[in-house]
Amino acid sequence: MSLNIGFRSPEQWEQLAKAHLDKGAFDYIQTGAGAEETLQANIDGFKQWKIVPRVMRDVSSVDVSTSIFGERASMPVSLAPVGFQTIIHPDGELAAAKAAAAQQVPYTVSTVSTYSMEEIAEAMGNAPRFFQLYWPSDDDIALSFIRRAEQNGFSAIFVTVDTPMLGWREQDKQNQYFPLRKGEGLGNYLTDPIFTEKTLASREGTEQTIAEVASRLFNRSLTWEKINWLRKQTKLPIVAKGIVHPEDAKLAVEVGLDGLVVSNHGGRQLDGSISSIEALPAVKEAVGNDIQILFDGGIRRGADIVKALALGADSILIGRLYAYGLINGQAGVMHVIAQLKEELETSLVLTGESSLASLQQATLVRAQK
Numbered sequence: 001m002s003l004n005i006g007f008r009s010p011e012q013w014e015q016l017a018k019a020h021l022d023k024g025a026f027d028y029i030q031t032g033a034g035a036e037e038t039l040q041a042n043i044d045g046f047k048q049w050k051i052v053p054r055v056m057r058d059v060s061s062v063d064v065s066t067s068i069f070g071e072r073a074s075m076p077v078s079l080a081p082v083g084f085q086t087i088i089h090p091d092g093e094l095a096a097a098k099a100a101a102a103q104q105v106p107y108t109v110s111t112v113s114t115y116s117m118e119e120i121a122e123a124m125g126n127a128p129r130f131f132q133l134y135w136p137s138d139d140d141i142a143l144s145f146i147r148r149a150e151q152n153g154f155s156a157i158f159v160t161v162d163t164p165m166l167g168w169r170e171q172d173k174q175n176q177y178f179p180l181r182k183g184e185g186l187g188n189y190l191t192d193p194i195f196t197e198k199t200l201a202s203r204e205g206t207e208q209t210i211a212e213v214a215s216r217l218f219n220r221s222l223t224w225e226k227i228n229w230l231r232k233q234t235k236l237p238i239v240a241k242g243i244v245h246p247e248d249a250k251l252a253v254e255v256g257l258d259g260l261v262v263s264n265h266g267g268r269q270l271d272g273s274i275s276s277i278e279a280l281p282a283v284k285e286a287v288g289n290d291i292q293i294l295f296d297g298g299i300r301r302g303a304d305i306v307k308a309l310a311l312g313a314d315s316i317l318i319g320r321l322y323a324y325g326l327i328n329g330q331a332g333v334m335h336v337i338a339q340l341k342e343e344l345e346t347s348l349v350l351t352g353e354s355s356l357a358s359l360q361q362a363t364l365v366r367a368q369k
């Protein structure tokens with residue numbers, strides 16, 4: 001994989017990011033809500049499951065490639081929507097998206113990206129990409145974002161459903177660090193014809209514009225009826241990101257969604273909520289194969305992916321893992337992705353499986369307390 005970086009573990013990437021970023025930015029990425037019980041549980045949850053590998057099964061050729069919402073991917077991994085990527089590296093989303101394209105994994109553009117979805121799409125060429133929607137408090141702006149995603153070659157819309165408001169982020173309050181207030185993450189708004197028309201915003205990212213964005217960013221009145229409406233507005237696959245309750249998973253199927261992401265937003269929303277990996281089996285039990293199940297939260301290594309797939313996920317997303325790699329720009333993110341793929345292949349072989357389909361049948365047991 002020689003990308004001139006050498007081997008670097010996920011923990012080393014995190015340390016590197018800590019050493020290079022100012023405290024506000026690093027804490028913004030790394031920390032979780034409240035007492036960070038859920039953030040920690042996302043990591044610890046994986047330790048509750050043990051793989052019981054099989055042996056002597058001819059694993060001389062393994063294939064981890066797959067397709068995700070109709071797009072080919074080199075492994076069952078996509079880059080999660082992570083806002084404000086210019087707080088990590090000046091090339092921000094452009095660097096991360098190019099890295100994803102080069103390594104053949106889909107990239108998810110956040111609503112609060114600093115570069116616009118058009119700029120990111122252009123940087124990616126034909127490579128697979130998804131658009132994450134924070135449904136604005138104004139439906140006209142929501143629809144405008146969707147139309148732009150359609151026109152710019154995005155293959156799916158991820159509607160984040162766990163964020164009617166931002167979680168209680170104690171560290172950010174201490175640091176008084178809010179990237180939006182620094183003028184980051186405005187790329188999609190400043191270029192939106194409906195937003196600019198409605199707010200008469202200048203394209204400078206002024207205080208006024210930031211206030212206009214902040215007041216429209218989230219929408220506390222959302223219900224499944226809105227998704228039903230969106231279902232009729234676009235042919236793109238729609239995915240609900242942020243499901244942990246099995247009843248919500250069933251509702252996602254009922255309204256005709258194409259996928260859901262079992263996620264607690266990386267422990268950044270409701271502290272004390274169930275870890276992602278704990279939530280996954282019941283969601284799988286509730287919906288079976290009726291919908292694509294994606295998963296995120298605490299994925300750091302190949303074995304974590306093995307466990308998530310064996311517990312019912314079809315593919316996973318990584319958040320912080322690549323965000324830390326972005327400290328080294330495109331090369332850093334490429335390094336993270338390439339290393340994760342090699343590690344996943346190693347884990348697959350040593351689990352005794354040669355395909356993702358058989359991996360989904362692999363044996364896991366609960367750890368003895």
Ligand SMILES: Cc1cc2nc3c(=O)[nH]c(=O)nc-3n(C[C@H](O)[C@H](O)[C@H](O)COP(=O)(O)O)c2cc1C
Nearest residue numbers: 029080081082083110160265266296297298319320
């Ligand atoms: C710095 C940061 C910014 C994020 N921004 C968004 C966002 O804009 N939209 C969204 O749906 N999720 C966002 N998330 C959540 C991620 O998409 C994902 O659910 C989470 O990071 C997964 O957990 P992990 O970091 O342990 O992999 C963000 C996460 C982080 C760490």
Ligand SMILES: O=C(O)C(=O)c1ccccc1
Nearest residue numbers: 083112166180217265268
């Ligand atoms: O930090 C986040 O997790 C996040 O999703 C977000 C989105 C918009 C504004 C601030 C934070």
